[in-house]
Amino acid sequence: MELEKANARLAPRGPWQAVDLGTRLYRHWAGPVTLIWLAMTALPFAALLGVSVQTESLWPILLFWWLKPLWERPVLAFYSHALFNETLAMGAIFRRLPSYARNGLIGQLTWRRLSPWRSFNNNVWQLEGARGDQANQRMRVLASGQPNRAAMLTLIVLHLEQFMTLGLLALLYMLIPWQFDLELSSWFFEQGSLQIVISCLCWYLVMVVTEPLYVACGFALYLNKRTWLEGWDLQLGLTRIGRRRGMLAIALLLLLPVLNPQPARADDQPARQQAIEVLAGKDFMPMEEAHERRWKDQSDSESDWMRALWKWLMEHKPEEKNHDPMSLPDGLIRTLAWLLFIAVALWLIIRILRYLDQGGTTAGRKGESAPPTHVAGLDIRQQSLPDNLTAAINQALQANDIRTALSLLLRAVLADLLPRYPVRVHRGTTEQQCLRALRQQHGEQPLFAYLARLVDAWVRTAWAHRPVEASQVRELLDHWQQLHRGEHAHA
Structure with a gap:
């Protein structure tokens, strides 16, 4: 990996600044990554949608959703090469698919499938080629220090995908001519073949946008974390300084016989000391900014269970003795906690919608509901x-x-x-x-x-x-x- 060829400025950023870099990467290469996503997923989605319509079941579409980690790998391969000035053609990406799609894929499709850190950890398996204990140790190192916010990124993109799908369905409903006299309840609640096709197509069109964006933001978070830990900005700075010093030395050697006929004396100041002075300057010693969430009017006591739960779910800072954040049992427990939270939220939303749909009536004590109207x-x-x-x-x-x-x-x-x-x-x-x-x-x-x-x-x-x-x-x-x-x- 030649850092000098990077098309973006590699510098230490905050997590959300890194996500913003990911959005810029997506906007810059939106055309190629969209074509890659369509070439990878259009035929499988069409086949599974046909099976879903024939069986009047959403299980085939659920299978397509479950295989998202596989569909995302060609997109990440394109980003990883394009960032360093190597644009891969469509054929090259798919010819190399067996080489970069195998490592870690089984785990991502089984016990790690619901991991909210998928966009971040996938880079370790695919780009670094790490396996087994090496991959676990690598992910533990990358998870240390400043939080990467990959879990929050997954939650945000999940909601964005849902809202965009519902918005597209609502737009189609509003564009239907009034002569069809289509009821809103039939459009959103009917489970016929036409409704399955329309809703699934709307969802797929939204994924054409959200999935390449999600991969780009996860890739940017990964680059940002490696920049913090490995000092990529320092390496690039030293390389540029070395080039300038080399050019200056060549010029001095050419001019030395003219300016001073006496033999040149060696520089008394070691090059190491010069490098230390350069690194101590303000250009290479940036101030570190720390951000922390605090409950309003609450003490810093860790006994506050709400504050502790928030820190455990959101900040994700494993201690030195902790194992891989996605290995059992810590990662599994955290994933189950997120699933429980999402399930409770969906249950409340469904209950509220049913209550409003029934005109504010509730069932009686013995399960007897009011007569339907x-x-x-x-x-x-x-x-x-x-x-x-x-x-x-x-x-x-x-x-x-x-x-x-x-x-x-x-x-x-x-x-x-x-x-x-x-x-x-x-x-x-x-x-x-x-x-x-x-x-x-x-x-x-x-x-x-x-x-x-x-x-x-x-x-x-x-x-x-x-x-x-x-x-x-x-x-x-x-x-x-x-x-x-x-x-x-x-x-």
Whole structure:
């Protein structure tokens, strides 16, 4: 590694200044790294997305997410060569893939997969080629001293990826013409093939930006830590001084016979002393700035468990006798603590969303929930239905408004069924999910078979925009009236 060829100024920086350097690296080589990411991941993602659509399952997409450490390695290989003025072609990067993708990959895909320090530690395996105890010792050395903030970088990029994906989905929803009359709950909560394809494509497009950025910032943190520990800035400074002194010595040798015909005397001052004086100057002895987080109006006592927990999770400063921060059990415990924190946060968010989605109602003491008022965006309250359902449906059919007629019939059927066959539904529950829940909880019933026919006609009319015939709607209405009279007579 020739430091003199570096395209960036290698100097000791703070962790967030190093992250800023990583963003500049990404912006400078955004085009090549984006092409590398697409070439590495486009075909696997398309294949796994096809399997996900066929099986109506998100497990194939989860597999793609789990393989992120493999997808990131060609991007890091490009950054590591481009920074030192060696631009690798696409073919060269993929020809060298077996040489730099094997070391440490098994660990990154198993017990180290959820490590928040992945962007930082991957440089040790891939760029330094360290293995086993050597890699553990190397990571312990790099983790000492000033914290690298790689865990906070992972948390920030994770939230950035989620917010950008949701923002892109919201943008697509706002661009859909109003004639489609698409309900917001159906767009975000429906798990059909179309929703899986759209949401996964939005997530992949966001990763095209966030993943090369994440690798670049982790690489910059690694370079910054090595600059602090190995004095790369001093090495570069001494090299430049040596070059200037060499050029000056050559010039003096050429001019010495002209200026002084006497034999030149050796310099009495040793070169070592001159180097010490140069290094003692302000250019090579920068002031060190230390930053520390403190709880407001709290003492410095380590007995404060909140302060100790924050320091343990965020600062990550292993003691001299500690082992590798990612080896068992310390790294595993810290990773599990992060997972527990994220799980609790997600659980709270889901509970709040469900509470708001149900209109602020909560379940009773014995698990009895309030009667649902909306299903798939349809209002099924009795007061919202017309007094004469048959007349209202016939009026809509005369106006050739098939959608309105089916909507009235479906709302009336759900308003009658759900109080008699209670299931847990909310505003985001789709028609198919409601039917599936009724069958799972109450078994097969004649009314459920009728509801399946009605839901199929409604989906074709409302979502597929292929309206059924008016005669089919009248047949469904007559069938419902017969079932309704039969149920009441049986009761």
